[in-house]
Amino acid sequence: MNPRTLGDELRAAAARRGDHDAIVAGPRRLSYAELDRAADGFAAGLRGLGVQRGDRVAVILRNGIEPAIAIYGALRAGAAFTPLNPTAKAHKLAHLLAHSGAIAAVCSSDIAQTVGAAAVKAPNFRHLIVAGDPIDGSRSFEELVSTEPAAMREVLDVDLSAIIYTSGSTGMPKGVVFLHRNMRFVAGSIVEYLGLHAGDRILCVLPLSHTYGLYHLIMAVRVGATLVLEHGMTFPGRIVEALEREQITVLPGVPTVWQVLISLRGLADRDLPHLRLLTNAGAALSVSQLAAVRRTFSQARMFSMYGQTECKRVCYLPPDQLNARPASVGIAIPGTEVWIEDEAGREVGPGEVGELMIRGDHIMQGYWNDPQATARKLEQGRFPGDRVLRSGDLFRRDREGFLYFVGRTDDIIKSRGEKIAPREIEEVLYAATGVREAAVVGVDDALLGQAVIAHVSAVEGYALDPLALRRHCAEQLEDYMVPKTVVVHAELPKTDNGKLDKLTLRALGPGPAARAGCV
Amino acid sequence: MKHSQRIGVAVRDEIRAFIQDTFLYMRPDLELQDDDNLMGLGVIDSLGFVELVEEVQSRYAIAIDDIEITEENLGSVSAIVRFIGAKRRS
Numbered sequence: 001m002n003p004r005t006l007g008d009e010l011r012a013a014a015a016r017r018g019d020h021d022a023i024v025a026g027p028r029r030l031s032y033a034e035l036d037r038a039a040d041g042f043a044a045g046l047r048g049l050g051v052q053r054g055d056r057v058a059v060i061l062r063n064g065i066e067p068a069i070a071i072y073g074a075l076r077a078g079a080a081f082t083p084l085n086p087t088a089k090a091h092k093l094a095h096l097l098a099h100s101g102a103i104a105a106v107c108s109s110d111i112a113q114t115v116g117a118a119a120v121k122a123p124n125f126r127h128l129i130v131a132g133d134p135i136d137g138s139r140s141f142e143e144l145v146s147t148e149p150a151a152m153r154e155v156l157d158v159d160l161s162a163i164i165y166t167s168g169s170t171g172m173p174k175g176v177v178f179l180h181r182n183m184r185f186v187a188g189s190i191v192e193y194l195g196l197h198a199g200d201r202i203l204c205v206l207p208l209s210h211t212y213g214l215y216h217l218i219m220a221v222r223v224g225a226t227l228v229l230e231h232g233m234t235f236p237g238r239i240v241e242a243l244e245r246e247q248i249t250v251l252p253g254v255p256t257v258w259q260v261l262i263s264l265r266g267l268a269d270r271d272l273p274h275l276r277l278l279t280n281a282g283a284a285l286s287v288s289q290l291a292a293v294r295r296t297f298s299q300a301r302m303f304s305m306y307g308q309t310e311c312k313r314v315c316y317l318p319p320d321q322l323n324a325r326p327a328s329v330g331i332a333i334p335g336t337e338v339w340i341e342d343e344a345g346r347e348v349g350p351g352e353v354g355e356l357m358i359r360g361d362h363i364m365q366g367y368w369n370d371p372q373a374t375a376r377k378l379e380q381g382r383f384p385g386d387r388v389l390r391s392g393d394l395f396r397r398d399r400e401g402f403l404y405f406v407g408r409t410d411d412i413i414k415s416r417g418e419k420i421a422p423r424e425i426e427e428v429l430y431a432a433t434g435v436r437e438a439a440v441v442g443v444d445d446a447l448l449g450q451a452v453i454a455h456v457s458a459v460e461g462y463a464l465d466p467l468a469l470r471r472h473c474a475e476q477l478e479d480y481m482v483p484k485t486v487v488v489h490a491e492l493p494k495t496d497n498g499k500l501d502k503l504t505l506r507a508l509g510p511g512p513a514a515r516a517g518c519v
Numbered sequence: 520m521k522h523s524q525r526i527g528v529a530v531r532d533e534i535r536a537f538i539q540d541t542f543l544y545m546r547p548d549l550e551l552q553d554d555d556n557l558m559g560l561g562v563i564d565s566l567g568f569v570e571l572v573e574e575v576q577s578r579y580a581i582a583i584d585d586i587e588i589t590e591e592n593l594g595s596v597s598a599i600v601r602f603i604g605a606k607r608r609s
Contacts, residue, residue, distance in 0.1 A: 232565050233565035234558050235558070238590075256565075471545055
């Protein structure tokens with residue numbers, strides 16, 4: 001069989017090594033044959049509910065075997081999956097379910113009421129599918145998975161495979177649209193430069209609801225490797241234990257993960273003979289953090305990488321270049337090209353700063369239901385169908401062609417490896433009583449990458465309480481978006497044309513005091 | 520009350536105060552019980568545990584190994600107090 005779709009890749013893995021562990025999550029293990037059978041069952045269950053080719057199925061699950069089954073089941077049914085963060089608040093879920101036009105959502109029982117309520121206003125929504133104890137009006141995920149597999153219309157490589165939401169600078173997240181073809185291409189390219197193979201055992205502490213985590217599932221299935229899933233880094237002792245017990249060979253992380261790991265006592269002395277490969281993305285590690293990671297895991301090779309949801313991955317630094325250029329994010333991934341343009345659209349030379357442009361089959365089809373935003377991001381290339389992605393990020397390259405990230409052209413904040421639109425937080429702050437002005441900026445932070453700092457001023461006659469404003473944010477926003485510090489000013493600084501001056505606010509740094517003191 | 524029990528009570532109060540000041544100021548309506556699961560209630564996240572470990576190490580002059588940062592040892596106020604007691608005796 002020549003695999004054309006993501007579902008075909010699972011079929012091929014099950015045919016090659018059916019007994020091999022596909023997913024390990026806590027005490028639960030699923031072989032490739034079992035994952036393949038479960039995906040077929042869930043696909044037949046979805047078809048029985050009326051799910052058709054091109055429909056969207058939201059997957060709102062924490063790391064475990066369920067999201068793997070839900071994703072491959074939806075794909076086999078000809079639907080696209082939309083991974084959503086299970087910690088997202090109700091109003092955000094409501095927006096995303098409506099915007100994606102999801103027909104169904106899969107979630108765990110603890111958030112079923114929230115998801116059900118969020119889906120009420122989503123016009124296409126019909127089926128709430130709950131893993132664990134169902135609620136009134138919901139379907140049981142486990143029952144659907146046990147549906148007798150049925151013959152289905154063939155899924156094509158040009159069918160919709162996923163809509164993945166990512167924060168944009170203009171408020172609510174944008175839905176990035178991919179076909180099977182795009183996702184298979186980029187997974188193949190990453191597998192190639194990392195040298196992943198069927199013997200690998202990948203430990204993923206990153207959420208599958210996020211592209212960095214998600215692609216470890218796609219890549220593991222592609223090569224028939226084992227994916228060991230954990231829920232984040234909460235108890236690092238569990239992670240250390242999993243590294244040893246599961247004989248992990250590949251560990252992907254974001255700076256926050258590495259910062260936690262390098263702070264652990266005794267980890268550097270541990271013998272982890274199987275661990276051969278580390279990858280970092282989401283945000284850059286500082287040169288000193290990178291050195292600490294390499295001391296802690298001295299036998300493993302580290303890949304520094306850069307990407308964005310709109311094309312998944314852009315470039316990587318071959319580990320043999322790490323000593324010579326520790327701050328570089330390397331070269332374009334196999335099968336793609338990148339260059340740097342100035343504002344007039346001319347390619348710039350070594351050392352000059354410009355916007356990074358990306359070309360290859362990994363780039364998205366566009367933003368779901370947002371032609372204006374798509375037109376700003378995707379450019380017509382040199383012939384019909386040739387498309388170029390504007391990264392929106394400023395880069396330079398050295399004489400040998402290696403790339404260096406310089407900064408963003410928008411004001412997106414990267415914290416804990418998550419992209420955060422300041423405007424989304426500012427809108428929540430403006431909705432709080434007594435707030436006259438609000439400006440949210442990111443400042444460098446060793447643990448977080450960037451810390452979210454909110455600067456506010458009060459309507460006359462109001463006294464603002466920073467703590468109360470943080471609580472207000474915590475009620476409305478995902479945890480990683482809640483400002484670490486809220487600084488109250490008499491008035492916020494302005495630029496000459498009267499806009500809030502974020503450069504000046506950013507230069508103020510983390511604010512007058514840390515967490516417990518000033519809030 | 521025996522000496523060791525008094526120390527246990529002091530540690531418990533100090534740990535509760537630390538958690539209250541550092542994490543619970545965002546949750547004024549939550550009355551934390553000693554056996555409550557700190558992660559399950561969403562009181563502390565992964566970065567919070569790093570802060571907690573640093574605090575416990577410096578305040579009680581004990582060294583916590585990587586593999587010891589588990590739910591059994593740090594998952595609740597009671598667990599933390601037990602863990603500190605055991606570490607100080609060892």
